[in-house]
Amino acid sequence: PPTPSSIPxxxxxxxxxxxxxxxxxxxxxALRPSPADLSESxxxxxxxxxxxxxxxxxxxxxxxxxxxxxxxxxxxxxVSSGFAFVHANSITDIVAVEAVPVDHIDPSLVQKxxxxxxxxxxxxxxxxxxxxxxxxxxVHSALxxxxxx
Amino acid sequence: xxxxxxxxVPFWRAAGMTYITYSNICASIVRSCLKEPxxxxxxxxxxxxxxxxxxxxxxxxxxxxxxDSSAD
Numbered sequence: 001p002p003t004p005s006s007i008p009x010x011x012x013x014x015x016x017x018x019x020x021x022x023x024x025x026x027x028x029x030a031l032r033p034s035p036a037d038l039s040e041s042x043x044x045x046x047x048x049x050x051x052x053x054x055x056x057x058x059x060x061x062x063x064x065x066x067x068x069x070x071x072x073x074x075x076x077x078x079v080s081s082g083f084a085f086v087h088a089n090s091i092t093d094i095v096a097v098e099a100v101p102v103d104h105i106d107p108s109l110v111q112k113x114x115x116x117x118x119x120x121x122x123x124x125x126x127x128x129x130x131x132x133x134x135x136x137x138x139v140h141s142a143l144x145x146x147x148x149x
Numbered sequence: 150x151x152x153x154x155x156x157x158v159p160f161w162r163a164a165g166m167t168y169i170t171y172s173n174i175c176a177s178i179v180r181s182c183l184k185e186p187x188x189x190x191x192x193x194x195x196x197x198x199x200x201x202x203x204x205x206x207x208x209x210x211x212x213x214x215x216x217d218s219s220a221d
Contacts, residue, residue: 018194100183104187110182131160134161135174
């Protein structure tokens with residue numbers, strides 16, 4: 001897309017899921033997704049902020065919080081995984097397989113899930129099972145952090 | 150894929166999983182942690198239904214239907 005001559009004052013975002021278009025063409029002030037870091041050792045707290053005029057970026061989102069800031073209103077979503085594309089004209093597209101408002105998450109199910117998958121990791125035999133269990137732990141930890149953060 | 154200074158491939162790819170598999174597992178985990186009634190709303194999302202048809206000698210063979218629903 002063409003780069004405008006001046007930086008727009010607001011960010012236009014499109015946030016889509018396979019089954020519905022969560023946000024389309026909404027103008028907001030800022031966006032804070034949690035992008036995936038290439039280095040596995042830094043899986044925790046890695047935040048990225050997107051403001052109008054942000055450099056064009058493609059970011060893989062790891063399971064985590066996506067907060068959309070509109071003036072003083074903030075809407076928080078938990079994204080299971082996805083991608084964020086920031087274009088040069090400050091239009092941002094976010095695609096995710098699953099995203100839920102943070103208050104739709106049940107904390108007790110998260111704790112139980114974390115315990116279950118930690119156990120699965122201990123009893124896993126094949127690499128694939130271990131990977132599945134690790135994913136379960138990562139996602140539940142991220143859910144936990146999102147609930148308390 | 151990764152430059153010399155970045156880390157190796159993600160653990161799930163090293164274990165033989167593709168990104169789509171990883172992403173779908175993450176999504177179903179998130180769905181399993183939802184409160185009701187939101188959880189029941191998502192019940193249909195994981196179901197798959199498709200038919201695979203192999204071709205031999207220019208003719209289709211009997212299609213192999215893969216489905217999560219027991220009907221048809």
